[in-house]
Amino acid sequence: MALEGTRGLVSLQGAESGFGVVYDEDETGTVDTAATERRREQRCAHRAERSVFNMGPPMAEIVRDCETQTGLPTPLAPGTSPA
Numbered sequence: 652m653a654l655e656g657t658r659g660l661v662s663l664q665g666a667e668s669g670f671g672v673v674y675d676e677d678e679t680g681t682v683d684t685a686a687t688e689r690r691r692e693q694r695c696a697h698r699a700e701r702s703v704f705n706m707g708p709p710m711a712e713i714v715r716d717c718e719t720q721t722g723l724p725t726p727l728a729p730g731t732s733p734a
Contacts, residue, residue: 655661656674666672671694673686707713717725727733 671691
């Protein structure tokens with residue numbers, strides 16, 4: 652982030668608010684590594700727990716509610732034929 656900040660690709664304020672990077676007070680683009688680590692630890696401590704990926708409801712629920720939610724018949728699984 653120090654290089655991006657000094658090149659003007661990201662503002663020092665943007666790096667700080669978006670990525671938790673803390674720069675030395677001389678505003679030369681030098682990263683204060685210890686302060687950055689503390690800032691990021693604080694941000695992580697206040698962040699809510701996130702799931703890795705929400706796969707949605709179980710397939711049985713999707714199939715059961717398909718017609719009600721979409722107005723269309725439930726699609727057939729590959730390799731099956733209509734009854």
